[in-house]
Amino acid sequence: MKNDNKNNKKMVEDITSMEEDFAKWYTDICKKADLVDYSSVKGCMIIRPYGYAIWENIQRIMDTKFKELGHENVYMPMFIPESLLQKEKDHVEGFAPEVAWVTHGGSEPLTEKLCVRPTSETLFCEHYANIIRSYRDLPKLYNQWCSVVRWEKTTRPFLRSREFLWQEGHTMHATAEEAREETVRMLNVYADFHTNELAIPVVKGMKTPSDKFAGAEDTYCIEALMHDGKALQAGTSHYFGDGFAKAFDIQFTDKDNTLRYPHQTSWGTTTRMIGGIIMTHGDDNGLVLPPAVAPIQVVIVPIAQHKEGVLEANRAMYDRLKNNFRVKLDDSDNSPGWKFAEYEMKGVPLRIELGPRDMEAGQCVMVTRHNLEKTIVPLENLEEAVAAKLQEVRDGMYAKALANREKRTYSCTTIDEIKESLKQGDGFVKAMWCGCEECEDKVKELTGVGSRCIPLEEEHLSDVCVCCGKPAKHMVYWGIAY
């Protein structure tokens, strides 16, 4: 046991405590849980097998949902000619300053430079102009999984990197109403995925006009509060009206034989969600993964595995579970204590221990990662107990994250109240707003928190704007953004 403790201690010592330095704790976890590595490509990350397996689980669940709702996957080129990017005025203004430019192919300069896609509205629109003719061609519900590039100055793994992986849905509809429904439908898909699968509570809302996506009429978003009280935009869904359709001359013949412009949406989520998982659920022992996306849901650690029959009994347990769960049996030579620390670092939701004494008693020990609680479980109920424990883990993780958010959400009616509240720690501020950009800027300047979103479910906290005192139009969630 002495040896175990030493090893155990060693690993934990390797990561900075959250309280001491949250940013360093975050990057420590990214490295120590084998999620990412750095390379000589500045600002880009290598997603290692353990990190990529989380992304594959996210992809599988979301992709299934997209397809159930009638979406089809496509693949567009990764390059956008400069002239194509420039077709929609607001869009190019928003993106041109942060794109990477390809200027040479082989040894020859290109006649027109190409940007590496930062997002693909322009490519989808060009394609839609080719293939949409009649109302019968609508709606078009396309999605693609790919990587995109935005030339960020400061980068952090998953949260902000020059290249990241994402999905981008791009849809076209006969009417504005249908397109608005799609925008909200996909926002709800994102919100449900975060709530149910990632155990991350989110606020559904709409960005203020100053914070909209380049070229969008409305940008909806889901906002989550991280453990440190900072806000993370975890997914966005945009309603474009017919602005791009007009810029790209996409028209269809409607049922009444009239030529009309279709209405458009786009929506996206990225590998940033993995950053959200880390910062919502992680602790000083390492990562804590929601069962739905954990590469390993259950790890089996034999106790005194050199003793007769122990490995066999652990293998039998593995065989009972392997078809219904992502389960790993670690029968390596490392000590149990080393293994405990290792799988805690990797955030495996459930650990099962089985040693000679457990075998005699016909039971095993289950330890849930998020609260490190031990339960003795009769072996005969193994399968049901594992399923129940994983549900318990998801629910416990959600409750813990929700409690953190509630503790850190402050309702304020004056600037002074905001300042006073934030002394308790960073968090969400709920306050009324008159709707003008000046007040948005001033709140940020005076208190440090910027507008995150106007929630879909607003509360009435006061009649007047927290900043100027004029009549309030909306309740706004304010926060410090990642």
Added chain:
Amino acid sequence: MKNDNKNNKKMVEDITSMEEDFAKWYTDICKKADLVDYSSVKGCMIIRPYGYAIWENIQRIMDTKFKELGHENVYMPMFIPESLLQKEKDHVEGFAPEVAWVTHGGSEPLTEKLCVRPTSETLFCEHYANIIRSYRDLPKLYNQWCSVVRWEKTTRPFLRSREFLWQEGHTMHATAEEAREETVRMLNVYADFHTNELAIPVVKGMKTPSDKFAGAEDTYCIEALMHDGKALQAGTSHYFGDGFAKAFDIQFTDKDNTLRYPHQTSWGTTTRMIGGIIMTHGDDNGLVLPPAVAPIQVVIVPIAQHKEGVLEANRAMYDRLKNNFRVKLDDSDNSPGWKFAEYEMKGVPLRIELGPRDMEAGQCVMVTRHNLEKTIVPLENLEEAVAAKLQEVRDGMYAKALANREKRTYSCTTIDEIKESLKQGDGFVKAMWCGCEECEDKVKELTGVGSRCIPLEEEHLSDVCVCCGKPAKHMVYWGIAY
């Protein structure tokens, strides 16, 4: 019926006949079967939903196999700094002339230009140098699914485009022997996938030294013969020895405490496989898809669907099949004849027709796409009959493709024999070779066929080289390459 025939004819008229112009027939199919579209991004393709769904099926089957064999997926950056690409001499010489260069990020010139990955050996090696320390870290069996860029001058959808989708496996092993085993293991995975799932017969072989991958010691490949007698390289697997390991200073401590260089492989297949499917199986009615990767395996076409009970009976058939097959019921207003032509164009392996007379007789009509043969099937045996028919389609497609290859494979012992044989049409030439590059070049110059591979199973056709008459070292497959 008149109307049906007209519609039917119209669609078929739209594609060029194979015999008339195979290249045009090919691009017609790509467009008319809704596989791809073009955009303003020269040399790149848009993969449309129907084409992308084929790729998703390919990915799912291959990825499952890779994982069964212990491979893990990762994601590497899409950019490679110029200095990193230059680390292995042969590699950079092979790829530098055909890469796309990023020179600007936002409005700023980069201090070092970055190429968009044409392949990722250099990135994997840099990462492996970071994470491989001991023999316990080996083997490393990594794979990634991504897009790569090679700045080709002439392009064709799927076969050769500036950007394409692929998987690239990169593995590291403690010994040369293990790495060689992996190289051949993955070649066999590719060959089995082509044979069993794509119904494409392939020759497994090794490239001659002049045709090896840049930086490899040995390049293995699978070569398929297309309907027009031209050869398609359908997958490659490379053995690198420890050349990259030395260039990138990747070393591990072996069991005997000695520092050693690991041995490396890489292997890849691309969206080119979809081109191979089209050119192996397609005909003048359109695409013919192997059941394993067909987005729609079975299409149900109601006959006289306005008559009482017909749609209900067709829906009941759909419900019986939907859980075990990828099935579509087309109850649109288009005529049956139009639907027949549409799904023949799209290569759906099996069509089921059900009308009032069939219902009375308790049967349906099944038509297999590859030979357009009709069978009457009792409705009570529906599920078993569909499974059997799909197997029959795969087997029939394979037999047809194999017969075409055999008909077009010529064993030759002299240059004149090669010339004479090729008058019957393009195809594979089997002939002996002395092993020198001059003879390789000369055969191509004199006859038009280049060396495709030295097959793993060589035959002894003669004692001497077909070109110089000196003692033969190998039998070689020669052909005209796509």
